Amino acid sequence: MTLTLFFEQLLNGIQFGMMLFLMSAGLTLVFGVMGLINLAHGVLYMVGAFACALVAGITGSFWLGLVASLIVAAMAGALIEVGVIRRLYKRDHLDQVLATYALILIFSEATRWLFGSFPLYLDVPDILAQPISLFGLLDYSSYRLFIIFVGIIVAIGLYLLITKTRLGMRIRAGESDREMIAALGVDIRTLYTLVFALGAALAGIAGALLGAVQSVEVGMGGPVLILAFVVIVIGGIGSIKGAFIGALLVGVVDTMGRFLLPYLMTFLFSPETAANVGGALSSIAIYILMAGILIVKPKGLIKGAGS
Amino acid sequence: MTKLVLDIKHLEKKFGELKATDDLSLDLKAGEIHAVIGPNGAGKSTLIKQICGELTPDSGSVEFLGEDVTNLDVAQRANLGLGRTFQISSLIMEYSALRNVMLAVQSVQGSSYRFFQAIARDYKQRDAAMECLTQVGLQDRANICAAQLSHGERRQLEIAVVLALKPKAFLLDEPMAGMGPEGSKRLTEFLDTLRHQSPILMVEHDMDAVFSLADRISVLVYGKIIMTGSVEQVRNDPLVREAYLGEQ
Amino acid sequence: MMLSVNREQKLNISFIALLFILPAVALSMDEPFYITLMTKVVILAMAGVGLNLALGLGGLISFGHAAFFGIGGYAAGILATHYMNDELLFSAFGYEYFGTDNMLAIWFAAMFVGAIAAIIIGYFSLRTKGVYFIMITLAFAQMIYYFAIAWPTYGGEDGLSIYVRNNLFDLNTLDPIIFYGICLSLLLLVTFLVSTLRNSHFGSALQAARQNEQRLASVGIRPFGIQLTAFVISAMATALAGALFADLNRFVSPDMLSWHTSGEIMIFVILGGVGRLFGPILGAAMFIVFEYYLGGITEHWGLFLGIALLAVVLFARGGIVGVIAGEVKHD
Numbered sequence: 001m002t003l004t005l006f007f008e009q010l011l012n013g014i015q016f017g018m019m020l021f022l023m024s025a026g027l028t029l030v031f032g033v034m035g036l037i038n039l040a041h042g043v044l045y046m047v048g049a050f051a052c053a054l055v056a057g058i059t060g061s062f063w064l065g066l067v068a069s070l071i072v073a074a075m076a077g078a079l080i081e082v083g084v085i086r087r088l089y090k091r092d093h094l095d096q097v098l099a100t101y102a103l104i105l106i107f108s109e110a111t112r113w114l115f116g117s118f119p120l121y122l123d124v125p126d127i128l129a130q131p132i133s134l135f136g137l138l139d140y141s142s143y144r145l146f147i148i149f150v151g152i153i154v155a156i157g158l159y160l161l162i163t164k165t166r167l168g169m170r171i172r173a174g175e176s177d178r179e180m181i182a183a184l185g186v187d188i189r190t191l192y193t194l195v196f197a198l199g200a201a202l203a204g205i206a207g208a209l210l211g212a213v214q215s216v217e218v219g220m221g222g223p224v225l226i227l228a229f230v231v232i233v234i235g236g237i238g239s240i241k242g243a244f245i246g247a248l249l250v251g252v253v254d255t256m257g258r259f260l261l262p263y264l265m266t267f268l269f270s271p272e273t274a275a276n277v278g279g280a281l282s283s284i285a286i287y288i289l290m291a292g293i294l295i296v297k298p299k300g301l302i303k304g305a306g307s
Numbered sequence: 308m309t310k311l312v313l314d315i316k317h318l319e320k321k322f323g324e325l326k327a328t329d330d331l332s333l334d335l336k337a338g339e340i341h342a343v344i345g346p347n348g349a350g351k352s353t354l355i356k357q358i359c360g361e362l363t364p365d366s367g368s369v370e371f372l373g374e375d376v377t378n379l380d381v382a383q384r385a386n387l388g389l390g391r392t393f394q395i396s397s398l399i400m401e402y403s404a405l406r407n408v409m410l411a412v413q414s415v416q417g418s419s420y421r422f423f424q425a426i427a428r429d430y431k432q433r434d435a436a437m438e439c440l441t442q443v444g445l446q447d448r449a450n451i452c453a454a455q456l457s458h459g460e461r462r463q464l465e466i467a468v469v470l471a472l473k474p475k476a477f478l479l480d481e482p483m484a485g486m487g488p489e490g491s492k493r494l495t496e497f498l499d500t501l502r503h504q505s506p507i508l509m510v511e512h513d514m515d516a517v518f519s520l521a522d523r524i525s526v527l528v529y530g531k532i533i534m535t536g537s538v539e540q541v542r543n544d545p546l547v548r549e550a551y552l553g554e555q
Numbered sequence: 556m557m558l559s560v561n562r563e564q565k566l567n568i569s570f571i572a573l574l575f576i577l578p579a580v581a582l583s584m585d586e587p588f589y590i591t592l593m594t595k596v597v598i599l600a601m602a603g604v605g606l607n608l609a610l611g612l613g614g615l616i617s618f619g620h621a622a623f624f625g626i627g628g629y630a631a632g633i634l635a636t637h638y639m640n641d642e643l644l645f646s647a648f649g650y651e652y653f654g655t656d657n658m659l660a661i662w663f664a665a666m667f668v669g670a671i672a673a674i675i676i677g678y679f680s681l682r683t684k685g686v687y688f689i690m691i692t693l694a695f696a697q698m699i700y701y702f703a704i705a706w707p708t709y710g711g712e713d714g715l716s717i718y719v720r721n722n723l724f725d726l727n728t729l730d731p732i733i734f735y736g737i738c739l740s741l742l743l744l745v746t747f748l749v750s751t752l753r754n755s756h757f758g759s760a761l762q763a764a765r766q767n768e769q770r771l772a773s774v775g776i777r778p779f780g781i782q783l784t785a786f787v788i789s790a791m792a793t794a795l796a797g798a799l800f801a802d803l804n805r806f807v808s809p810d811m812l813s814w815h816t817s818g819e820i821m822i823f824v825i826l827g828g829v830g831r832l833f834g835p836i837l838g839a840a841m842f843i844v845f846e847y848y849l850g851g852i853t854e855h856w857g858l859f860l861g862i863a864l865l866a867v868v869l870f871a872r873g874g875i876v877g878v879i880a881g882e883v884k885h886d
Binding site: 359361380381382383385386391393397398399400401402406409410411413414415418419420421422423424425426427429468471472 | 751752754755756757758759760762763766767769770771772773774775776777778780781784
């Protein structure tokens with residue numbers, strides 16, 4: 001094991017964490033403001049990836065695809081908010097879970113109907129195809145660096161949006177007191193649709209960005225959705241800051257676990273057993289992390305709103 | 308000296324910068340009714356929650372019957388004999404009035420882990436519950452769902468539930484709230500007889516009730532007890548008049 | 556006491572009758588496939604009846620019951636595989652155990668391991684409330700799912716085949732109608748037990764915990780213990796269903812542990828009607844009808860299942876039983 005490899009894996013972990021942050025920011029925002037648990041968030045991730053792959057395929061431009069993923073996912077988000085989600089705010093969590101699970105079934109099958117069962121492929125744009133040298137120490141994928149960059153930009157953007165703008169002020173008001181914000185005369189329906197569409201757009205862009213690294217297929221949103229849940233549970237449901245910290249923790253622990261645990265196990269076991277034990281342990285490392293954090297802090301690291 | 312049933316010493320509770328309970332000491336003696344009064348926001352609910360175990364104080368202690376219960380949870384304190392009612396009726400809304408009381412009887416029986424006996428055939432439980440309902444005058448409403456009872460009836464049911472626990476001390480959080488003059492009067496008379504069973508610590512806004520029932524009154528302002536005394540002392544204390552009774 | 560039969564009970568009785576009549580018809584028409592399909596309904600229903608105890612009566616929205624379903628399945632698969640290959644499973648105090656193909660032992664093992672898992676998962680999950688509980692039960696199930704995939708000894712991602720069906724007394728368990736009979740008997744037994752539990756002292760405390768934990772604690776009954784007990788019993792029923800499911804398919808795979816399985820078990824409960832004794836059975840039947848009949852017409856049957864589920868959640872909150880029998884009544 002070399003130090004170079006270690007840093008490369010660490011960067012991979014951060015990149016994975018940034019992607020998880022894009023996913024969980026919307027999830028946690030929707031929960032914080034509207035009190036809604038949204039399983040269909042993974043669907044929006046998938047919609048973003050398909051939109052990007054389709055537009056990039058037709059126009060040949062990844063960047064147009066990326067823009068399309070934002071717009072289409074935001075529109076899909078607004079559509080399901082107005083059509084279904086809106087009726088669920090006053091319902092209990094069970095109804096929310098089931099209705100949004102139903103949305104997963106509907107959207108997944110509809111996408112399969114439209115695009116078939118075969119995965120689409122989305123290429124990394126030419127400009128980001130070559131690895132770049134970092135401080136002469138290691139060559140690292142410029143595309144992955146780009147994802148990290150997008151994650152940081154979004155984190156800063158969300159921070160500014162929430163703390164510095166009128167919309168952010170309303171979102172914060174909505175988090176602390178749903179009755180009050182209605183009394184203030186803010187059009188709460190539009191606000192909710194807006195917040196939901198914003199979360200959807202972030203999920204969509206995450207899907208598009210990751211679609212170029214993995215394949216674009218129906219069902220791609222499921223595993224990511226569950227990881228996003230782990231992230232926001234760790235971070236504290238409703239807190240964007242918590243989502244950021246949680247996402248980085250999960251991303252790094254997962255990636256480094258897969259890299260380090262099988263290696264560490266060779267000190268304890270024979271090579272074959274070490275590979276088995278290390279592999280099994282690393283695949284559940286983040287869940288152990290989550291359980292550990294919840295034992296100490298049952299409501300997550302950062303106290304979120306609405307929980 | 309009379310034995311203390313409840314002995315609360317130097318209780319402190321902060322919410323952020325706000326001191327909701329500030330070095331608060333309070334006790335309850337056998338056979339008495341001790342009322343805690345105070346303006347809105349004085350920290351009465353926070354106090355009740357710390358006594359019954361819903362909130363843990365930052366420091367200080369709560370002793371019940373000579374035992375330190377500061378670190379016990381709500382259910383454990385209830386099992387020791389601390390029977391509390393809620394300011395806003397907190398009942399099992401889908402259950403009938405009788406079933407609500409039966410649940411309390413069940414707790415005293417210690418039979419919550421009986422899996423096979425049908426509750427409908429536990430006549431002992433049923434009869435004990437019915438007796439408590441009769442005591443508060445709800446016997447004719449026994450089979451009505453809690454959700455369909457009137458506000459006043461729910462207040463009565465709260466009392467019936469706590470009676471079924473056969474507590475060693477009653478902790479009543481604004482029992483008169485929303486009762487109406489007629490109901491308040493009847494409840495006042497009833498509580499007057501109750502003190503012979505177990506002492507009562509009550510938080511109450513209804514001054515008529517407080518002045519006619521209480522042996523001692525403590526005045527709570529901004530998390531602090533500013534005085535404790537008899538009805539006469541409290542009535543005539545200038546500080547209290549200023550802080551609470553809204554003397555113009 | 557007067558014996559009165561309300562609409563829900565009438566529905567339940569006719570439903571039990573159908574569970575006996577339909578397979579008999581299939582048998583007389585020599586259609587073993589339908590018997591197998593009915594067996595699937597009965598087994599999935601049992602998983603749902605298990606979940607319904609936690610979810611319907613206790614209000615514990617577990618999104619991780621696939622964990623117990625899969626654990627039951629793997630318990631059956633592992634015991635049977637060791638027995639067949641005559642491989643040592645474990646040895647303790649000089650005693651060596653090579654697995655078994657005895658269904659009774661397998662059921663017991665499935666429920667035992669399911670209970671242990673439920674105690675651990677429940678202990679941590681029940682410290683949290685609401686949306687945290689939902690997500691944590693989901694995360695625990697995922698943990699077991701990924702573990703099953705990553706651990707190669709029992710087939711990893713490919714799953715584990717059971718080559719012969721396990722034995723019960725001297726019955727020919729390979730005969731579809733016999734196996735159906737076994738599963739139906741167990742389902743009726745489990746349903747009867749859940750019904751008994753519902754009306755018991757424990758059931759009263761459990762349903763109170765769902766409605767108002769604060770009240771339950773303030774009369775001196777700790778909600779945690781009541782809820783954990785319900786969670787464990789619920790998991791045991793679901794684990795038993797998992798063991799039967801493995802035996803039915805003669806195959807176990809991580810799919811049984813996936814979060815879609817959790818979602819499906821939840822769908823049985825909701826489609827049928829939350830907290831209704833026979834809700835999960837009706838729900839499971841509906842689900843299989845969708846899967847097989849709609850699945851025969853279009854491969855996109857999931858789309859219609861989704862629409863049906865959405866419609867039930869948005870417009871018919873009592874599920875099918877609720878629509879037919881009206882609201883739940885407590886005395």
